[in-house]
Amino acid sequence: MDARAAARLRTVLGHLGRLEPRDVVAHPTSGTVSPTSFHPQQFQFTLDNSILSLEQRQFYEENGYLVIKNLVSDEDIQRFRDEFGKICRKEVKLDRLVIxxxxSISKLQLAPSEKVVTKIQDFQEDPELFRYCTLPQILKYVECFTGPNIMAMHTMLINKPPDTGKKTSRxxxxxxxxxxxxxxxxxxVCAWTAMEHIDRNNGCLVVLPGTHKGSLKPHDYPKWEGGVNKMYHGIQDYDENSARVxxxxxxxxxxxxxxxxxxxxxxxKTQGFRKVGIPIAAPIGKDGCVSCSATPYGYDGLKPKNP
Ligand SMILES: CC(C)CC(=O)SCCNC(=O)CCNC(=O)[C@H](O)C(C)(C)COP(=O)(O)OP(=O)(O)OC[C@H]1O[C@@H](n2cnc3c(N)ncnc32)[C@H](O)[C@@H]1OP(=O)(O)O
Ligand SMILES: Nc1ncnc2c1ncn2[C@@H]1O[C@H](COP(=O)(O)OP(=O)(O)OP(=O)(O)O)[C@@H](O)[C@H]1O
Ligand SMILES: O=C(O)CCC(=O)C(=O)O
Ligand SMILES: [Fe+2]
Ligand SMILES: [Mg+2]
Known part of the structure; x- marks a missing residue:
């Protein structure tokens, strides 16, 4: 990791490490309640509100993920694609953006275009892209996990390239x-929005259901022959027999x-660039995580804060 990226991670760890469960207990008038006050045994991973159905909650509790169909409109996705294109062509420049x-192509001197950019990170200073994090329908679901005081602690748009044969697109x-x-x-909670049809051919998301109930495992660079992208760490000793979905x-x-x-x-395995948009959202404490809002990773105010 370069020094800038390391500094950013340190910053976010410093600030977010201070959040404690008591900080995220929602105000009673918000319609949500503290995770411990309603169905403590039954629901550990979702909060009480009227948005998720019982089946949806039970699915997330059991599996650690939940797919909501058709949540972002074609029009919004087109706008995000257009803005991403401008960033790749360097028509829009943002100081803190990581490109x-x-x-497999990082050492080649290629002209700026969408075909050379694998992902952008920290797009929070781009109003058009950051609109994604503020979409009411995204926040509505995010709130089911974070509670009402929400901040985006990281943002990404991934443009998974056609694999060059070295499997580095994994x-x-x-x-x-x-x-x-x-x-x-x-x-x-992480939100991952498909910006086009995505299946195993263009490298869909693969999950190991239920593993959210386990602990944080040691990560390191995989020992893959074709090379591994910077910061693309993997779990070394996952159970090869566990079901991949x-x-x-x-x-x-x-x-x-x-x-x-x-x-x-x-x-x-296709010739297209598979695109997804991702924010990772976290709760912000009732006293605010004021200094976070001044860092690249901490962006609050996605919803009005409760008093
Ligand atoms: C959950 C989720 C958040 C998961 C995540 O993704 S967390 C990751 C957080 N992200 C980061 O920490 C971003 C890390 N980014 C960086 O380190 C850099 O900014 C880069 C994106 C690699 C670009 O570096 P930059 O200095 O702008 O560009 P350069 O072309 O001069 O490259 C510097 C040295 O890095 C090398 N490099 C560039 N791209 C990659 C790559 N994909 N994989 C491995 N190495 C790479 C590049 O070859 C160069 O190496 P040297 O010539 O110095 O030996
Ligand atoms: N042999 C392996 N060892 C470790 N991780 C793997 C291995 N094979 C796949 N993975 C990881 O499992 C996930 C899903 O891989 P998946 O098998 O779907 O894709 P793939 O192997 O790249 O392509 P294919 O669809 O041809 O199998 C990815 O995160 C990939 O990096
Ligand atoms: O879309 C993908 O390839 C997965 C991205 C991901 O899991 C991540 O960046 O943390
Ligand atoms: Fe991830
Ligand atoms: Mg495989």
Whole structure:
């Protein structure tokens, strides 16, 4: 990791490490209640509100993820694609944005275009892309896990390239909490929105259902022959026999998942660039995590704070 990225991670760990469960107990007038006050034994990973059906809650509790169909409109997705194109062509420049290229082409001097950018991270300063994190229908579901005071602690748009044959387009199986070892983990959620049809051919999300109930495992670079992208750490000793579920999704479908859920994605065997948008959301304490709002990772105010 370069010094800038390391500093950012330290910052987020410093600030978010201070959040404690008592900070995220929602105000009684909000319609949500504290995770411990209603069905403590029954529901550990979802909060009480009227948005999720009982079946949806039970599914997330058991499996650690939940797919909501058709959540983001084609029009919004087109706007995000257009803005991503402008960033790749350097028509829009953002100071804190991280632009990543696939390791198999990172040393080549290629003209700026969508075909050389594998992912962008920290797009919170781009109003058009950050609109994704503020979409009411996204926040509505995020709130079921974080409670009402929400901040985006990380943002990404992934443009998984066609695999060059070295399998470097794979994302090894990992837990997101490895990158953000802060808590309480049950109140953090990742949203992953398919920006087109995604299946095993173009490298869909692969999950190991139920692994959110386990602990944070040691991660390291996989020992893969073709090379591994910077910071793409994987779990070394996961159970090879555990069921892997490939999530086939349509454009606009969004999967919400727990930061301990083991997941990854396979190589992209098509010639297209498979696109998804991701924010990782966390609760913000009732006293605010004021300094977070000044850091690249901490963006609060997605919903009005309760007093
Ligand atoms: C849950 C979720 C959050 C999971 C995550 O993704 S957390 C990851 C958090 N993200 C990060 O920490 C971003 C890390 N990013 C970085 O380290 C850098 O900014 C890069 C994206 C690699 C780009 O570096 P930058 O300095 O702008 O560009 P350069 O082209 O000069 O590259 C510097 C050295 O890095 C190498 N590099 C670039 N791209 C990759 C790659 N994909 N995989 C492996 N190595 C790579 C590049 O070859 C160069 O190496 P040297 O020539 O110095 O030996
Ligand atoms: N042999 C392996 N060892 C470790 N991780 C693997 C292995 N094979 C796949 N994975 C990981 O499992 C996840 C899903 O892989 P998956 O098998 O779907 O894709 P793939 O092997 O790239 O392509 P294919 O669809 O041809 O199997 C990815 O995170 C991938 O990195
Ligand atoms: O879309 C993918 O390839 C998975 C991305 C992911 O899990 C991550 O960046 O943490
Ligand atoms: Fe991840
Ligand atoms: Mg495979």
């Amino acid at each position: 990543m290229k696939d390791v 994302h090894p199986l990992h837990q997101d909490l490895h990158y953000f070892p802060c808590g309480p983990s049950n109140l953090i 490939h999530l086939v999704m349509e454009k606009g479908d969004t999967v919400f998942f727990h930061p301990l859920l083991i997941h990854g994605s396979g190589r992209n």
